Amino acid sequence: MNSVHKEEPLSFIDSFLKLESAGGILLICSAILAMIMANTALSPFYDLLLSTPVEIRIGALEIAKPLLLWINDGLMAIFFFLVGLELKRELLEGELSDKRNIILPGVGAIGGMVIPAAIYLYFNYQDPVAVKGWAIPAATDIAFALGVLALLGSRVPVAIKIFLTSLAIFDDIGAIVIIAIFYTSNISLTALAVVAICIPILFILNRNNVITKSPYILIGVIMWVATLKSGVHATLAGVLLAMFIPLRSAKDPDVSPLKSLEHDLHTIVAFFVLPVFAFANAGISFAGVGFEQILHNVPIGIALGLFFGKQIGIFGLCGLLIKLKIVSFPKGMNWGVLYGTSALCGIGFTMSLFIGSLAFEETGVDLLFDERLGIILGSLLSGVVGYIILHFSLPRKSSE
Secondary structure: OOOEOOOOHHHHHHHHHHHHHHHHHHHHHHHHHHHHHHOOOOHHHHHHHHOOEEEEEEOOEEEEEEHHHHHHHHHHHHHHHHHHHHHHHHHHHOHHHOHHHOHHHHHHHHHHHHHHHHHHHHHHOOOOOHHHHOOHHHOOOHHHHHHHHHOOHHHOOHHHHHHHHHHHHHHHHHHHHHHHHHOOOOOOHHHHHHHHHHHHHHHHHHHOOOOOHHHHHHHHHHHHHHHHHHOOOOOHHHHHHHOOOOOOOOOOOOEOHHHHHHHHHHHHHHHHHHHHHHHHHOOOOOOOOOHHHHOOHHHHHHHHHHHHHHHHHHHHHHHHHHHOOOOOOOOOOOHHHHHHHHHHOOOOHHHHHHHHHHHOHHHOOOOOOOHHHHHHHHHHHHHHHHHHHHHHHOOOOOOO
């Protein structure tokens, strides 16, 4: 039975933010555990676990991948499904339903993607392999960013948390578009035809006000398999499925299949999907790593893109809109808080690792660099600097 949701928007947002903050702490622990295992006697077991072949076969249909790719293609599809649900809810009745609330985070997100990518390309445009990672520093990790905000407690006004969350949602939209356009392999028209058949079926379910979740999930699984086989990245099936989940029941407006799914998936994603992903992708081995690897153009471009690019892009464009009086500061925000929030957006951990895996790990190219060095360095610097700036810029007590 679908859950009945009658929460006021503020209480729903509060519970969401608290959950994401706790998930950020677990993400950190998972990443640290992965690095410990990758740099101790446990390293062979860590590598063996991630390379374990996992196969599903139904007649002529076969999906055979190492465990690492099941995590990146399968579990992350659940994450993107949740992102799609959040996006649809926000656009229909949340903060983003008011066009006035879209302008500042939307423009900030554009700057926060374009400038980091430009900085990365400046360092790597001459290397045809390295250039594939141009989108890595364009991503923001909302769980980590909100986790850092949580350390500042009640001093952080709700409006600033909403601004950061909205900006991250636009950032996710950009990442989804980038993955769909730039990180696809050879296209299978037969598999895409199956995806094309699934879409009108989902549309019919939605138009006929089917609020039972199981038909949507069944069609979603079929669509995920077809997308996986098509060459388009499988995680995009999650976003597509989310767009057809009904926001409300026509018979009982208090029943929301979308909010029910979103509520249920938050716990799974925050406390299982993302920590498992971090554990599988953050295991950097520092054996033999010297200045040559650290100062390679790829990690340098990523670190500088995340740290400086996000600050310049977000603070610069948002500040320009405010100076031109096109928009005003969100309640409780000033120039220092805007700059600190912009710095926090340089935490690109989860999404940057994901895009990095699409750009490099899954290509099978033997690389002389490890892009994860730049991701961790840039994210760490952004988190520390953002926290320090906000610590001194926020009022001692929240105004709300």
